[in-house]
Structures are given as structure tokens and as C-alpha cells.
Amino acid sequence: MRRLWYGLMGCMLFLSACTEEKPPSSSGTYSEGVFTINEGVFGQTSGTISYYNRTNGTVQQKIFKQVNGRDLGDVVQSMSFYEDRAYIVVNNSNKIEVADANTFEEKAQITGLRLPRYCLAISTNKAYVTEWGDDGLTGTIAILDLNTHTVINRIAVGVGPEQLLFKDAKLYITHVGGYGTNNIVTVLNTVTDQIETTISVFDKPSACVEDVDGFIWVACAGKVAYLTYPTIDTANSTASGLIRINPTNNAITKTISFGKGKPIGNLIINTANKEELYYSRTSQVWKYHIGTDVEESLFNGSFYGLGFDPVTNYIYAATSVGVNAAEAQRYDTNGMLIDAYTVGVFANGFVFK
Structure with missing residues (x-):
């Protein structure tokens, strides 16, 4: 009997040791890496976030x-990430999903939004969201209380507010025009929540970035008219280009025109040196050297989104392939293709940790 008891105890200890030595699962941990925003198909709940692990090169789809x-x-x-939270803007569902930034476990929902586009948190309890409005033509900025996850105020602005840049307690807001056209950048004081001024630029400004000298660069796609799609009606189109703004006095200090019917999009900056702009134009991705005022073509392709990874100094480009799964291509800053991996449908941009 004693021999049997020792045998049973030995088996139990063995099983216990096996259980204790099992390595913990790392599933759901997203403390660092590359995240791709995939819009999905309009009218469906197919929008997703893809995750790329730089360390082992693995990809996870639909992580939420x-x-x-x-x-x-x-x-x-x-x-966008702010401290320990991820704020995921779901446009046609009129909400923001709030998730843990490292595990993507849901924490809250912010509802009652009106075709939201981009969210920018400026403190632990305050964020701003651009909204096109229920009709796509009623531009507003929703102010959020991040403690209660509610909309606490709205500011009427021009049609189609898009991306935001925060600098010196002010928001610079591009206005692509929603379902119409606009040509302004709104400057909003975040202390008073009052509009300070608007700056007239080329048609359809969609994005803005800050350079190494503190100037703000705005990409303007211009209005594109068509004879019979895809043939462009150049005479009735407007110029695209880059605009540089001095935030000290909000004066335009440089204008670069690319001509009519030649839209520019996907403006990003080399966040390592803040001296190089990257953008899409004429089925190519271009690099503009701010210091030397030189533009060069980097690589060819039709892309729906670009991103710059400050960890690897790689440019990420999301292919435009319609309702099929897109591909994220990685390039060095000289335009050499490094590799590629599959992401979701209508991948429009990247976020890096």
C-alpha cells in the first residue's frame, strides 16, 4: 500500500511539474509592433486591424x-494611441472603440458621433474628433471627455474636416471637403476651444505634418474633374501641391504646385530626422528633401496608404486592390523593396509602437 501511495504521489508531482513549466501564452500582447488600419467594405462590419511583429516577422489579422x-x-x-489606450475610429458605425493599447481588450465605446474620421487625444481626459456630419457636408469637431467616454461639446468648422496636428496648444485641421470640396486649414485653440483663424490653401487639403524647423506642411490633392472616367478633364481640375505654414503667424511661406489633375495624397514625414516628406503622386511614391528643396521618385505603384516606421526607418505602403486583401510593402528610404506581407481589405494607413 505504501509503495502504491508513493507511486501516486510521484505521478501527481510529475503532472504538477509539467503544468508549472508550461510557458505562458503571449497571445493578445501588442506592446510593440506595426498596426495596419483596414477599412473593410462599406456597409459591412468587415473593418479590421492587422498586426505585424517586427521581432519574428509574424502577422496576425483581425486582432480586435x-x-x-x-x-x-x-x-x-x-x-491612434494615447498612453495605455487605443482609440479606433469606426466611421460608418459612428463610434470609437476604446481598447487596451497592449492587449486590445475592449474598454469602452464612444457613440453618438457623426461620420468620424480622425481622433487626437491631447491629455488623459480630452480628445478631439473630426466629423463630416450626418450628410457628409456638415463639418464639426467633437470634443471628448476620455474619463466618461462621452461627447461634451461640438465646434462647427468648415466642410469635411480631416486630419489633425497638435502644436503649441493649437490644433491644425485640414479640410478635404467631405462629399464636396474645401480649401482651408482651421486653427483651433485647445485652451479656449475657439477657432483662431482659417488658412486658405489649394483644394482638398488632407494631411499635415511638422518638420524639423517647426513648420507645418500640408498636402492638397486638388479637385479632379473627369471627361469620362478615368480620363481627367485638366481644364476644369484644380492644382494640387504642398503648402508650408509658419505656425508663429500662420503665414504661408512656401507653395509647391504639381499642376491640375495631378492629385497628391498619403503625406507622411521621416520621423527620425523630420527632413524628408513622402507622398503618392502620379502612380509613384516620392521623397521631398526639405533642406535642399529637391524631389525624387522612390518607387512605382498605386497605394492607398503610407506610413513611416521610426524603429526601422522603413516606409510602409499599402497596395490598392479593391475588395481583395491588400499587401503591406516595406521599403528603405532609398526606395528599395525589403519585403511584403498580407493585411486586410482597403488598408489605408499604419500606426507604429
């Missing part, structure tokens, strides 16, 4: 659904 067991919603427009 993996963790929470449900879809994000209809048209995942953008995502």
Missing part, C-alpha cells in the same frame, strides 16, 4: 476580433 470575439464595425477609418 481575436481578443474580443466580435467585429469592430463598418469602415475602420483610423487609429
Whole structure:
């Protein structure tokens, strides 16, 4: 009997040791890496976030659904991180999903938005969201209380507010025009929540970045008219280009025109040196050297989104392939292709940690 008891104890200890030595699962941990925003198909709940692990080169699709067991919603427009939270803007679902930045476990929903586009948190309790309005032509900025996850105020601005840049307690807001056209950058004081001024630029300004000298660069696509799509009606189109703004006095200090019917998009900056702009134009990605005022073509392709990874100094480009799964291509700053991996449908941009 004693021999049997020792045998049973030995088996139990063995099983216990095996259980204790099992390595912990790392599933759901997203403390660093590359995140791709995939809009999905309009009218469906197919918007997703893809995750790329730089260390081992693995890719995970639909990470929010993996963790929470449900879809994000209809048209995942953008995502931003602030401290320990991820703010995922779901445009056609009129909401923001708030998730843990490292695990993507859902924490809250911010509802009651009106075709939201981009969200920018400026403190632990305050964020701003650009909205096109229910009709796509009623531009507003929603102010959020991040403690209660509610909209606490709205500011009427021009049609189609798009991306935001925060500098010196002010927001610089581009206005692409929603379902119409606009040509302004709104300057909003975040202390008073009052509009200080608007700056007239080329038609359809969509993005802005800050350079090494503190100047703000704005990419303007211009209005494109067509004879019979895809043939462009140059005479009735407007010029695209880059605009440089001095935030000290909000004066335009440089204008670069690319001509009519030649839209520019996907403006990003080399965040390592803040001296190089990257953007899409004429089925190519270009690099503009701010110091030397020289533009050079980097690589060819039709891309729906660009991003710059400050960890590897690689340019990420999302292919434009319609309702099929897109591809994220990685390039060095000289335009050499490094590799590529599969992401989601209508991948429009990247966020890096």
C-alpha cells in the first residue's frame, strides 16, 4: 500500500511539474509592433486591424476580433494611441472603440458621433474628433471627455474636416471637403476651444505634418474633374501641391504646385530626422528633401496608404486592390523593396509602437 501511495504521489508531482513549466501564452500582447488600419467594405462590419511583429516577422489579422470575439464595425477609418489606450475610429458605425493599447481588450465605446474620421487625444481626459456630419457636408469637431467616454461639446468648422496636428496648444485641421470640396486649414485653440483663424490653401487639403524647423506642411490633392472616367478633364481640375505654414503667424511661406489633375495624397514625414516628406503622386511614391528643396521618385505603384516606421526607418505602403486583401510593402528610404506581407481589405494607413 505504501509503495502504491508513493507511486501516486510521484505521478501527481510529475503532472504538477509539467503544468508549472508550461510557458505562458503571449497571445493578445501588442506592446510593440506595426498596426495596419483596414477599412473593410462599406456597409459591412468587415473593418479590421492587422498586426505585424517586427521581432519574428509574424502577422496576425483581425486582432480586435481575436481578443474580443466580435467585429469592430463598418469602415475602420483610423487609429491612434494615447498612453495605455487605443482609440479606433469606426466611421460608418459612428463610434470609437476604446481598447487596451497592449492587449486590445475592449474598454469602452464612444457613440453618438457623426461620420468620424480622425481622433487626437491631447491629455488623459480630452480628445478631439473630426466629423463630416450626418450628410457628409456638415463639418464639426467633437470634443471628448476620455474619463466618461462621452461627447461634451461640438465646434462647427468648415466642410469635411480631416486630419489633425497638435502644436503649441493649437490644433491644425485640414479640410478635404467631405462629399464636396474645401480649401482651408482651421486653427483651433485647445485652451479656449475657439477657432483662431482659417488658412486658405489649394483644394482638398488632407494631411499635415511638422518638420524639423517647426513648420507645418500640408498636402492638397486638388479637385479632379473627369471627361469620362478615368480620363481627367485638366481644364476644369484644380492644382494640387504642398503648402508650408509658419505656425508663429500662420503665414504661408512656401507653395509647391504639381499642376491640375495631378492629385497628391498619403503625406507622411521621416520621423527620425523630420527632413524628408513622402507622398503618392502620379502612380509613384516620392521623397521631398526639405533642406535642399529637391524631389525624387522612390518607387512605382498605386497605394492607398503610407506610413513611416521610426524603429526601422522603413516606409510602409499599402497596395490598392479593391475588395481583395491588400499587401503591406516595406521599403528603405532609398526606395528599395525589403519585403511584403498580407493585411486586410482597403488598408489605408499604419500606426507604429
